[in-house]
Amino acid sequence: MSGSDRAAAPYDFNDDTDWFTPVGGTAVGVVDPHPSFPAGALTITPADVLEVLGPDADDLLASANVDVDELIRLINAETTIMPPLVLPSEEEELNDPQVLVKAASTWKRRFLKGTVAAVLVSISGGGVTAMAMDKSLTVEVDGAMQTVHSYEGTVGEVLAEEGIVVGEHDALSPSLNAPISDGGKISLDRGRLLKMSIDGQAREDWVRSVTVEEAAKQLGVPLEGAWMSAPGTHDVPLEGMSVEVKTRKNIKLFDGANPVREVQTTALTVDELLKSENLSLGPEDAVASGTDVKLATGAEVYISRTGVTVINVNEPVAPPVEKTNDPNMASGQQTVTDPGTPGEQTSTYRVTVKNGKEISREKIGGKITKEPKPKKITVGTKPIPDGEVWDRLAKCEAGGNWAINTGNGYYGGLQFSASTWAANGGTAYAQLPHQATREQQIATATKLRDRAGGTYGAWPGCRAKLGLP
Structure with missing residues (x-):
């Protein structure tokens, strides 16, 4: 019970004291107010007392057979000893109402905690009340637990009493203003x-x-x-x-001509990857993306391997050709009288290989190890009459058919084009070459040959085949 509902206490006190002297209100001033304090800052009210007693206030008051008003009058007794009021030392803080209110509130809580306990113990005649106000609490800080005893009523007050400061990044349960009762637990995880x-x-x-x-x-x-x-x-x-x-990354590694490898690595860059895989780069090797590129899962790393080696190769040596003129053999004809024998040599090459494929080969030396035997050819030098030459040429060009017209744009035994025929005066004989006689075609061809310096360059294929100049 509390307030006016609680029966009057049966105590026989001296009338000279003011403990039970009726007053207009039970809120009392416990000390002369500082001129800078806000009005009522040092006044003890029933709410202050109930806050100090906490959730067990009714039971504690009942055990002492006293109500809130009576308890306040007892607190106001002349024998009550009050703790010192600590004010800020700086003048500017003294002029700050919020600082002063905080100082007064702290002082009042300190005063009330001890005073209420002392008064209740004195009038209850034993330690039961004190034990009831004394809470056994578990305080856990970063997993380390300890048991503390406190008369305080809130989490914040208990922590302050233990010298524990809660930072803005700490996690506290319950909150600072939450009430705490006997057997409660306070958990603090520091940030x-x-x-x-x-x-x-x-x-x-x-x-x-x-x-x-x-x-x-x-x-x-x-x-x-x-x-x-x-x-x-x-x-x-x-x-x-x-x-x-x-972090772990999954990448694909293309290393020259080697098979593609899937690699799991924690390397940050290609350079770190190469080191972790014990891979080195030669002077001509390169990484397509560069070695300072950062890696991420799914990346593909391409290493271009370029190597230069020097090799020796055994190769055949073609036999040299020795020609002998034969005045009795028609010009343009030749006969191999001795095929000769190839020789052998050791050739030295500088070979460049990129990603397993040869990209260049340069001969830098060689040595004959077996001399070749010359090939001997007899070449005819006997002049051939013009008519015979043209017949041989017509045989090569058109099968010897002087009137041929295949429709491919070339006509007659010597396969004139219409423009070449006209340019060399052939139209004086016929509109197109195949319409002219053998002799007329030869006459026109002779003009074409003589204009070319006496060579048969207008008929390159058959010229080479027949050995013509």
Whole structure:
């Protein structure tokens, strides 16, 4: 029970005291107010007392057979000893109403805690009331638990009494203003600043009392197969820490002519990948994307391998040709009298290979190891009458048919084009070559040959075949 519902206490006090002297209201001033204090800052009200007693206020008052008004009058007794009121030392703080209110409120709570307990103990005649006000609490800070005893009524007051300050990044349960009762538990996880570099990307996050691995998982950092600069089981210290993380990446490696490899790596760059795979680059080798490119899952790395080697090759040597003129053999004819024998030589080449394929070969030396035997040819030098030459040429060009017209744009035994025929005066004989006689075609061809310096260059294929000049 409380207030006017509670029966009057059966105490026989001296009338000279003011403990039970009727007053107009039960709110009393406990000390002369400072001129700078807000009005009522040092006044004790029923609400103040009930707050001090906490959720068990009714039971505590009932056990002492006293109500709130009576308790306030007892607190106001002349024998009550009050704690010192600590004010700010700086003048500017003294002029700040909020600072003064806080100082007064702190003083009033300190005063009430001890005074209420003392008064209740004195009038209840034992320690039951004190034991009821004395709460046994479990305080857990970063997983470390301890049991404390306190007369305080809220979480914040208990922590303040224990000298525990809650930071803005800490996690507290229950909240600072939450009431606390006997057997209650207060959990505080202090915030820690974790600085992480994830594949070269920096980030900062506040985490609780966890290990490095737990913090990384909370922050969504992929850790499977990852490399970390600190062990995952390492606790994040209260002062925070820095951790480097290199995540696992799946890439394809194309190394020269070697088969494509799928590689799992934590390397950040191509250069780190080459080192982790024990791969080196020759002076002519190259990486298509460069070695400082950052890697990500799905990347493809192409290494171009260029090698230069010097090799010796055994090769045949063609026999030289020795020609002998025969005045009795028609000009343009020749006969092989001795085919000769090829020789042998060792040739030295500089060979360049790129990605397993030869791209160039340069001969830089050679040595004859077996001399070749010359090939001997007899060449005819006997002049051939013009008519016979033209007949042989017509045989080669048109099968010897001087009147042929295949429709391919070339006509007659010597296969004139219409324009060449006309340019050399052939139209004086006929409109087209195949319409002219053998002699007329030969006469026109002779003009064409003489204009070319006496050579048969107008008929290159048959000229070479027949050995004509």
